[in-house]
Amino acid sequence: VGGTKNILLRLDSELAERLGAVAQVEGRPVSGVVRDAIARYVDERRQDPEFRRQLRDSLSRHADVLRLLADDE
């Protein structure tokens, strides 16, 4: 666990060009733009009402086992 991971990303050329253009305009490395995009995608998911409801249900359904496991850590 930990450290920085290299990810091989296959993109079609058009998307890669757009990604390069965004990075150039913003003056940032492409990898940073990709990381931000993924993080934004994850944030969107976290705010999705259905995801939140299912997560809430899972957390309450399995509250006891999750508490037990947290105690072990």
Next chain:
Amino acid sequence: MRGLDLAGFVALAAEVSEVEPIKLIELLDTNGVEELLAGAQVPLLPHEAAATLLVGTIALNPLPTGSHRLAVLAAAHLLAVNGLGADLDPDATRELLAGVAAGRVDVASVTAWLDPLVSALDPLEGELRRRLSADAWRAIGLADLRADRHGRREATPADLLMGLFREGTGPAARALGSDGQAMALTGHSARPQVPQRVPAFTGETRKVLELAFRVATEQGHRQIGGGHLLLGVLDGGHAGVLPDGLDAAHVRRRALDLLPPEDESDLAGRLARIASRLRTVDPGAAAELEEVADLQRISLDRIVEIIRAWRGEILLDAVAADPVVHRLLGAGRLDTEPADALQQRLLAKYLADIADQTQLTDDQERELAESICADSTSRRAAEGRRRLVESNLHLVVTIARTYHPSGVPLLQLIQAGNVGLMRAAEHFDPSKGDRFRTSAISWIRRSILEAVSPPPD
């Protein structure tokens, strides 16, 4: 079945670890996670996918603290997005996870453990609600009505079965012989639509719904219809609630026959998934099956030939257990010709090994011939002869098959043929202008005939 994607997994990891997603993305072995998520997809059944995710997450140990909680949450979430849930006993779960972490408990054991614990969520929601067909909803409406009439707050499997029986239009009614006797849905919409009120089910009925979900997943069906529900009732051990005079085995067969045709488009994908399911049980067999799955260009007959070679082994069982694959490959074809397992296994291995060898083009052969002509004793010439041999291994298999009725094992014929092929390569003289294949055929035949002929007294 819906799987879990990277965004969902990272969002769950963020929930457990309280680390921001952007940091998590740097922290996580994203490739490992992607591979794990890809392995927990259809055609695995939901409880199998959840077990795969649970074990895989613990093995990956993606968080400094909280990987066990993430594993539980990811498995639970995968079930939840499919309208399913599991009743996990906290102490038993903790003990099981410790066993997984210590390498004592594998995916198959976790799957078996999870199997009876998974059922449909109540009330019906999300994915399950979306996937139920109109006839299934009609039957559920009637089941709810029947439960209500009998003063039950929750519908039992018997209520559901009677709902299917009285629904009168769908495949379940046809399997039960009650088609054409549709009952009015008093108190429900006249049209077969999702009821306004979500019916409540007993635990047993929720298990039946989950089993119906499994049947649909196994069959490659998007929609869960009355036929799947009927099979769920029977698979759930409720055959006793069938009306008098109906034989459970007969109804089951009829219900299976009446299911819609399976999706044939993804045989390679299904084989790959079976391989992923097998990986922890028998890595060698899984690797071989993955190779077959890769060979999308090869014919069904070829796949049957290779798979049949694993007769009696775990792999054949695993392949036959997937109804779609089994039907696509032809149950009859898989069940014929008992043969010596070792011979067959070696043959399959050999066929898989040479599967990538392709016939040389005319230009490539000419080029090789020139290199051999230039100096027949040079290393280049030797390399050219080797390539001639390799590119004609399939030719040997084809010729050997024609001698197979002789009773000599095919692999032995192929070996003899390969000796002939090597002799042909040694004697090949491009300057005579013959194509290699032409002269090789007679060398291969001669060599095989020697193997087939009884030795002189």
